[in-house]
Amino acid sequence: MSAAVIHALPSATRDARRLGDALGIVTHDIAIHAFPDGELRVTVAAAEPVTILYAPLDRPNDKLVAILFAAEALRRNGARRLILVAPYLCYMRQDTAFQPGEAISQRVIGRILAHAFDRIVTVDAHLHRTRDIRSVFPGADADDLSAVPAIAAALRTPGLDPDTIVVGPDSESRIWVNHLAAELGFSSAVADKQRHGDRSVDITFAEPSMLAGRPALLIDDIVSSGGTLIACARALRSAGVRSVDVIVTHALFAMDLMPAFTAAGIRSVRSTHSVLHPTNAIPLDGILADALRCEMSGHAAGVTT
Numbered sequence: 001m002s003a004a005v006i007h008a009l010p011s012a013t014r015d016a017r018r019l020g021d022a023l024g025i026v027t028h029d030i031a032i033h034a035f036p037d038g039e040l041r042v043t044v045a046a047a048e049p050v051t052i053l054y055a056p057l058d059r060p061n062d063k064l065v066a067i068l069f070a071a072e073a074l075r076r077n078g079a080r081r082l083i084l085v086a087p088y089l090c091y092m093r094q095d096t097a098f099q100p101g102e103a104i105s106q107r108v109i110g111r112i113l114a115h116a117f118d119r120i121v122t123v124d125a126h127l128h129r130t131r132d133i134r135s136v137f138p139g140a141d142a143d144d145l146s147a148v149p150a151i152a153a154a155l156r157t158p159g160l161d162p163d164t165i166v167v168g169p170d171s172e173s174r175i176w177v178n179h180l181a182a183e184l185g186f187s188s189a190v191a192d193k194q195r196h197g198d199r200s201v202d203i204t205f206a207e208p209s210m211l212a213g214r215p216a217l218l219i220d221d222i223v224s225s226g227g228t229l230i231a232c233a234r235a236l237r238s239a240g241v242r243s244v245d246v247i248v249t250h251a252l253f254a255m256d257l258m259p260a261f262t263a264a265g266i267r268s269v270r271s272t273h274s275v276l277h278p279t280n281a282i283p284l285d286g287i288l289a290d291a292l293r294c295e296m297s298g299h300a301a302g303v304t305t
Contacts, residue, residue, distance in 0.1 A: 004050035004296055007070060009063060015273050015285065016054035019085070022289035023296060027054075030070050034062075042069035044077065050295050051079035053117070058252055058275040060090035064109070071116040081118050083295060087274035087284055088250045089122040095130050110136035121291055123147050123274055123284060124221045124249040128172070145287050147249045147272050148176055152183035154270075154282040155217075155247075164215045165189055165241075169203065169232040177219055186217075191232055201228050203235040212240035218266075222250040226257045230264040237265040246270070251277040 006027040008016030013029055020027035028045035030053075035041065040062065051074050055067045071082055091105040113120055114137035125133055125144045133144040166186050168177035170193035181188035189210060194202040205211060216236050223229050223246075233244045244266050251271035255278055261269060270281040 003048040004052065005046075005048040006052045006054055007044055007047075007074065008054040009056075009066060011276055012054050012056050015056075015087075015276075015283070018283060019052075019054065019285045019288055019292075022285045023292060025296070030066070032066050040065055040069065042066050042073065044070050044073045047074040047077040047079040049078065049080045050083070051081070052083045052085055052292065052295070054085045056088045056275045057086045057090040058088050058250070064090070064112075068112070068116055081295065082116070083119040083121065083292070084113060084117040085121045085288060085292070087123045087272075087288070088252075089120070089125050092126045092130075092136070093128070095128055106130065106136060111138065114138050114140040119143070119295075121145065121288065123272070123287070124176070126222050126250075143291055145291055146176060146179065147274070147282075147284065147287070148179045148183060150272060150282055150284050150287050151219075151247055151249075152180060153286070155184060160184065160186075160217070161215045162186075163213075164217050165211060167191065167211075167216050167218045167232070167236065169193060169218070169220055169228050173219065173221065176221070180219060191235065193228065193231075201231045203228070203231040205235060205239055208239035211236060213242055215243045215245070216241040218244055218246045220246070220248050222252060223248045224252040226253050226260065229266070230260055233261070233264040233266045243267050247282070248272075248279075250274050251279050 004025045006016050006020045007030050009030055017027045031043040033041040053067055057063055091109040094105040097104055119141040120137050121143045123145045124147050134142045164186050166177055166181040166188040168190040174190045177188050191203045191205055236244050246266055246269045248271045269279045271277055271279040272282040273280045273284050
């Protein structure tokens with residue numbers, strides 16, 4: 001069996017240690033020092049032939065610099081297979097130039113990370129026109145894991161009203177909303193969304209009568225400005241649902257939005273541990289560990305000790 005280790009950014013230590021425990025390997029913190037001019041000094045502990053770098057990439061700019069510096073140091077310290085675990089992966093939305101002169105951030109970040117790492121593992125990447133995440137990272141392995149198994153496991157524990165309906169805010173959510181509904185044995189509904197800007201959307205439901213009197217479990221992959229969530233909750237309340245509880249994979253919103261969520265009729269918000277957030281309630285270490293166990297065998301890329 002190959003020796004393996006996890007190195008984690010300081011903001012992700014707790015989740016990285018849980019993953020390390022699931023895999024039975026040691027976790028080290030990456031030390032980051034910021035100089036007065038904003039430059040960073042990054043220091044890592046000893047690497048192993050298989051080295052996992054755990055780094056949720058919300059608020060990404062300094063983190064991107066830090067993980068690239070860490071990757072360089074880990075390579076020199078003996079990492080022969082370097083795996084980036086980024087439960088939230090930044091800059092995936094801009095996969096084309098929507099206006100003349102715009103940079104295609106997905107393409108840039110994908111090439112940079114593919115050059116630094118042998119494999120990139122993420123969860124519910126915010127992709128639109130890109131069908132296969134492997135195309136984002138030329139020359140590297142890549143996995144876009146679904147958070148649905150982790151969410152379903154968490155929801156089964158306390159149990160839910162059997163009349164619950166799983167709701168998605170737009171057509172892009174249809175596949176994984178249906179997946180979660182099937183896992184839980186519930187019916188599902190998906191809204192029609194028209195976006196007018198970053199914070200302005202219209203939400204409607206084709207069959208509002210199927211929602212009346214039922215608890216709604218509103219699912220979204222990413223919440224940042226909160227506009228879609230608020231509009232969808234209001235539409236659900238107008239359709240007569242009994243309650244609205246929200247599950248989100250990536251909680252990127254500021255907590256000062258919570259009063260607006262409550263005013264829109266949202267009873268609770270729970271998120272996965274993809275990024276550090278006060279609403280975290282659903283660990284991802286199980287699905288991440290399942291995806292990484294093949295690395296522990298030493299078969300990946302011929303790594304041996």
